[in-house]
Every structure is written in C-alpha cells, then in structure tokens.
Amino acid sequence: MKSSGDGLLRLIAVFKFFKAALLIALGVGLFRFLHRDIGDVLEHWSKALRLDPGSHFVNLALEKAAHLSPAQVKKLGLGSFLYAGLFLAEGTGLWLRKRWGEWLTVIITSSLVPVEVYEIYRHFSYVKVGVLVINVAIVVYLIYHMRKEG
Numbered sequence: 001m002k003s004s005g006d007g008l009l010r011l012i013a014v015f016k017f018f019k020a021a022l023l024i025a026l027g028v029g030l031f032r033f034l035h036r037d038i039g040d041v042l043e044h045w046s047k048a049l050r051l052d053p054g055s056h057f058v059n060l061a062l063e064k065a066a067h068l069s070p071a072q073v074k075k076l077g078l079g080s081f082l083y084a085g086l087f088l089a090e091g092t093g094l095w096l097r098k099r100w101g102e103w104l105t106v107i108i109t110s111s112l113v114p115v116e117v118y119e120i121y122r123h124f125s126y127v128k129v130g131v132l133v134i135n136v137a138i139v140v141y142l143i144y145h146m147r148k149e150g
Contacts, residue, residue, distance in 0.1 A: 023083050042062055
C-alpha cells in the first residue's frame with residue numbers, strides 16, 4: 001500500500017497521535033484531581049493564566065467544574081482514555097500504512113460528523129467549524145486514497 005500519499009497519511013497519523021496525547025493528559029489530570037475540588041483548581045489556573053474573570057465562558061466552565069461529582073470525574077477520565085485508545089489505534093494503522101487503519105479512521109471520524117454538526121448548531125464556534133472541516137477533509141481524502149489504491 002506504499003504510494004505517493006504516504007506523507008499525507010503520516011500527517012493524519014501524527015494528528016491522531018496528538019489528539020491521543022491530549023486526551024491521555026486530560027485523563028491523567030482528571031484522575032489526579034479525583035478527590036479535590038476541581039472548581040478551586042480551575043479557578044487557580046484561570047488566575048495564573050490571567051483569564052478574564054468576568055468572561056462568560058470562564059465563569060461557565062468554573063461553575064460546571066465545581067458541580068462535578070467524583071463519579072462524573074471518573075467517567076470523564078475513563079472516557080478520555082477510551083477515546084485516546086481509539087486515536088492511537090487509528091494513528092498506528094495509518095502510520096504503518098495498513099488498510100484497516102484507513103477503514104477504522106474513516107468509520108470513526110465520519111461517525112462523529114453528525115455529533116459535530118449538532119454541536120455547531122447548538123453552540124456555534126469557529127473552532128468547532130474548523131475541527132469539522134478537518135475531519136471531513138480527512139474522511140474524503142482517505143476514501144479517495146483507498147479507491148485510488150484499490
């Protein structure tokens with residue numbers, strides 16, 4: 001399956017590995033704060049990062065974090081590790097130029113597109129639109145690549 005598209009496959013794999021690393025870091029962070037008040041921790045970090053204390057988004061995040069139960073924190077941590085595992089599998093399959101990696105990436109990425117569209121509809125942001133565009137481009141490219149490679 002080696003072809004001229006290997007560079008782009010590797011770039012997509014690196015993107016998947018990066019997303020996995022972020023989710024692993026999030027999961028570890030969540031489990032470190034399992035029995036601490038996450039609201040206080042986030043408030044400390046928002047001050048340290050000099051985020052606007054009057055910002056609607058900062059206040060909303062702090063309020064939601066303050067009401068998380070330990071069980072919810074544990075579920076979020078486990079969920080982040082689960083998604084990280086999926087991204088690692090996708091990235092590994094793409095890096096090794098395996099057909100199953102391409103199929104796995106197409107199936108998982110395209111299955112999340114309706115959720116992303118719904119989230120954009122509910123709470124529009126340019127970041128969400130950018131993520132959607134990148135994910136759709138990845139799916140389109142991989143389908144094109146698989147058809148071309150036969």
